[in-house]
Amino acid sequence: MKTIRLTMSQALVRHLAALRVEVTTADGRTEIQPYCGGAFAIFGHGNVAGLGEALYEQRAVLPTWRAHNEQGMALAAVAYAKANFRQRILAVSTSIGPGATNLVTAAAVAHVNRISMLLLPGDTFATRAPDPVLQQIESFGQGDLSANDCFRPVTRYFDRITRPEQILTALPRAIQVMTDPANCGPVCLALPQDVQAEAFDCPESFLQPEVIRWRRPPADAGELARAIALLKTSRRPLIVAGGGVLYSQAWDALRAFADTHGVPVVESHGGKSALAWDHPLNLGAIGVDGVQVANGMARQADVVLAVGTRLQDFTTGSHALFAQARLLSLNVQPYDAGKWSGASLVADARLGLQALSAGLSDGAGWSADAGWTAQAREQAAAGQAWIQQITTAAPQPGVLPYDAEVIGAVRDSLDDAGGDSGTKDIVVCAAGTLPAELHKLWRARAPGGYHMEYGYSCMGYEIAGGLGAKIGAPEREVIVMVGDGSYMMMNSELASSVLLGRKLIVVVLDNRGYGCIERLQRASGVPGFNNMLDDCTAEAGERSTLDFAMHARSMGADAVHVGSVAELKAAMVRARAASKTQVIVIDTTHHRTSPGGCWWEVAIPEVSSRPDVDAAHGRYVDGKQGQRL
16 A cells, blocks of 8 residues: 555645545536535634645645635535535634634534535644643543534534544545435534644545545335325325425426426425426415415415425424425435424435326326416416516605515616526525515526525625635626625625625615514514614614725725615616625615515413513414414
């Protein structure tokens, strides 16, 4: 066996730089590409000397990018993998201490959303000779504990490399987890700073890894037969398309299934864009932030085929929206396929849909009732007409616009710019009112055009996520839509987008506070407080006068504050033609939202001195009566 003398860090980075993956492009072609597209790093005393030297050596084949916040760069890595339908990853490196713990929230985002990311935080000395070192967490009861143990519950695989030779097994195991379609998620290799710099005899074969080829688990014959039998009993079936449809690149199989069998489709946040917005059987967004036509059909369905979805409470209306229907879950992950005592079909989404369709087509063939399919087509058309109406409504004099009108202007600006009806746009968002409005109203034509982090609903994801999406899909226009609250939580990667030459269009909707939660607060019977900025001025404080356009310009972006929806649309046309990051700020109101939705379980106090709270608790109790048990 031939070996080469390398440090642990050099071996790790050279393996990553050499690793290739067979990917399927959006147009169906197969290509061999680097599995790791690069590394984000903020250097400190726990990683600059060891891993930093190794990254420098391989910078021509494995680029390293500087960020401004550890959480931000890790969120960018999450978005990069999502934009590549989980086929490629980024690595993220930090120093020990606060640099490492700043990654924990991003790791949780990746874990919840089943997104792969390689975390490489520095760690304290394996020898313990200089303990306690700067930034070291000391446990009085566990000598082997460090800050990096925080990653254990929010990663799929965790390892601490205490000898350089351990990288030979730890790194392939980590990659195996990240490329497992059922168990993929973030992994963490904690790297003690002395071990990073220690040399060993590395086998040359480790530096020549085999090409990764994705596994597509087929359905078990028995489960498939039972699933087909269940669907054949259905007269009013409904498909809930989840993120697994996109990650499996099963959009053609989904469309073919719907067309062949006359089954309407509704979309979770994760599954939106898997079926073109104007497909005649696409009813649109389902759930708490869904549209009326989709939720209305869901209440009538007798069988729900949930494809690649975690069945989160927003999708299911806290398991009350379609509780009357029998549930069939097609999912590559048995944990998700077996939820809520439904029938399970554990398989890759594409292969599963194709196998179901083939089985349903045997003999005379099976389709939904013709009346149900016709009703779905009528409802889908009505839903699209409604979306067009509310997103293009004439402005009301003296009234601030709300999210629907902003979404319409952003969407239609592409037509004014001579675009292609949105096939190249990626809209990125994460938290607040905007996800609900975008879920209902955004028109996603091409797969991946709707990029929402709503598994963890992480405020601050938006701009960092936009940067990661742009690195992952540089040929597409990335539009970040963000509220003022999320902008304030994390905006530093706006400067990174300028520094790295990755143009974003950022639309900031300023409603002066946490408008979404203030509405929920009032609906729960409590007067609004501690949410809107004007309600939060302390006795010795001053009214907030934030100027987001000025702030964005200070970080290198071109920025403008517009006074109307018409001005926004014109600014969007200019932004599309620009070559560097653009920020457009518009004042909006949180008092208006688009109709739709369904019941959502938010616990209300059983006793209160406020009659409004008592009334809200009564509505809460009534809502629970319809939950699936």
